[in-house]
Amino acid sequence: MSFLWPALVAGLLSLPLAASQEAIDRQQQQLAQLQKQIKASQSKLIASQSSRDKASKALRQDELAISKQAAAIRANRNKLASLNTQLAELAREQTALERQYEQQQRQLAAQIRASWVAGQGETGQLLLKQNSADKQRLLTYYHYLNQARIQAMEAIDSTKQALTDNHRRQLERKAQLERTQEKLDNQQQSLRQQQKKREQTLAKLESQLKRESRRLNQLEVDSEILAQAIEEALAALAARPVPLEGLKKLKGKLDWPLPGKVKHRFGSHRQGQLRWNGLLIAAREGRNVEVVAPGQVVFADWLRGYGMVVVVDHGDEYLSLYGHAQSLLKEVGDRVEGGEVIALSGDSGGQSDSGLYFEIRHRGLAVDPAPYLRRR
Template identity: 75%
Template sequence: MMSGRTRLWPAIVMAGLISVSAGASQEEIDQQQLQLQQLQKQIKSSQSALIKSKAGRDKASQALREDELAINKQAAAINANQAKLTKLNRQLTVLGSEQRQLETQYSEQQQQLADQIKASWIAGQGEVGQLLLNQNSADKQRLLTYYHYLNQARVEAMEAIATTKQALMDNHSQQLARKQQLEQTQQRLDEQQQRLKKQQQRRKQTLAKLDQQLQKESNRLNRLEVDSEVLTQAIEQALAALAAQPVSLDGLSKLKRKLPWPISGRVKQGFGNHRQGQLRWNGMLIDAKEGRNVEAVAPGQVVFADWLRGYGLVVVLDHGDDYLSLYGHAQSLLKEVGERVESGEVIALSGRSGGQLDSGLYFEIRHRGLAVDPAPYLRRR
């Protein structure tokens, strides 16, 4: 793993790509964005070659990768539509509240107009005749002024009623539009969930074939060793190309016992536990239901977001000062290489990718290329 010092010069180059100065023109901003996209493609291409060369030698592994990438895409679409449903329902709630307020306002305005008409009629019964017979010009002027203001108040009241009525009609149209969007989104969501079930069934069949290849203890051990090597190389390649170490990222050394957990759940395997042969766990395996939010434990930048044999869908964050955090076995990845994330931001959904039978999250912290126990960094619970 590269040290912070050896990564300094590409970090300066990368900073020029991803930061936008106050005086940058739109053309410069677009050019920087294009360069970042090209760099992301380059990273994905090199990582894809690595994955295929060391993890795609057998058809079962390649089939599992394709199955889980399809699940990733479908789960991301479902997550997006669920968020859209939540937003639409929230909008409908607000519109419903506005409608009730407008209806109350409309009723009060109608009552106010009725009271004004009634008051005008009562006043007119005694004073219209007096106005015609009374020769006192001061009294005439007083009554004319009174009726002028009364009529003006009625006109304003009727205009207010018309405005409120139009607002009610607009509100009703918006509610109809949101309900239609809600129905369409729910229909798409149902279809996506059906496709997801089929993809999960196909993955189950692929896993059965893969399990036949790993019946021997030696096969499993060899596979775990290769998986670990591929993971390390993939991260090194990403760091070498991206060199994402913004100045504002200060690592995790000062955050011991302060980091939030990436997901809540029982720790099934802890750091250093026996795994297979002489191999031990380099991180912790946390029990969690499929599709739950996985959150970044600290501010960072995505340096890897792809599928790796043995780990499934993996996202790796660079936190600066040679600290990395890794989140594996995801159902879906929600961030791309090069994106900046904040502590607590959702970066993936928990799952069982990488050939796991049970859903959960594999979590690692690495410092200077070596896996370290995550427990001392996480808050006690």
């Protein structure tokens, strides 16, 4: 994305293939420390651009807040869907229990009628028969008939209790549904307010970038921030204990991170001498962004110019990068499988339109992603 990149990645390409145990131990420092280093580098570079410092920091805070709120909204939408599924299942269970209850009542009524009819003809005979086999037979018959009625009544009581429990669970789920919906409504209102605040911050930022030279300088600094972040991530994970196979064997087989029209392609003119180092894919805000291959998250944070960014290491010095996200759903150190949702598309980083910025890098250098992705 910048003609400054060869110099910026030279140090990375010169890293030794093997290192002493002491060096490996240093490289395997906690990924949390890596994040602190990248943030410190970013802050230092941003500070050099005093005219944009305050607005850039404000934009970062606005977009981090939007990211957090969008993730919470997604979680509550999933919860609402789950609660509605549970309610539907409880309603089906209630219908079945009601049918069972009605059937049990009919069976009990039939037993009572049969007992009454039988008793009308046999009660007198039973009283007249003393010490006879017929008397014993009738007593045994009435005993079993009485047991059947008791069992039928117990079954009815059990079904009534099941209906009561079902009704209670439905009321609980409905109450949860109402609370979750209320929380979701509040979150969406808060999100709209945060987005409005971001628009105001962005307008202020853009007013400082009217001159072409200042805009070009911004892109160069943004590229430097990204290059340094990736370089530090690679260096920290150079001695990764879990091997990954890279993307070479998957060339031409990778699924796209999300559907959408490609607005800018790799190598196309961007501004001045700068060219695009990846693909800019148009997509509605909040669409699922899927990682293209198995790997490990090495960076997940806000970067100036790119907004909410997640970088995944695929091994063999291959990385994939996903920028301008609305929200990040993974953290540094997470292992991810191909097709797993890692972010939501958005317009962070000061973009006017929603979408996704996607890069593939090998040995620190950006490569054209198109040959790695399936044709569509």
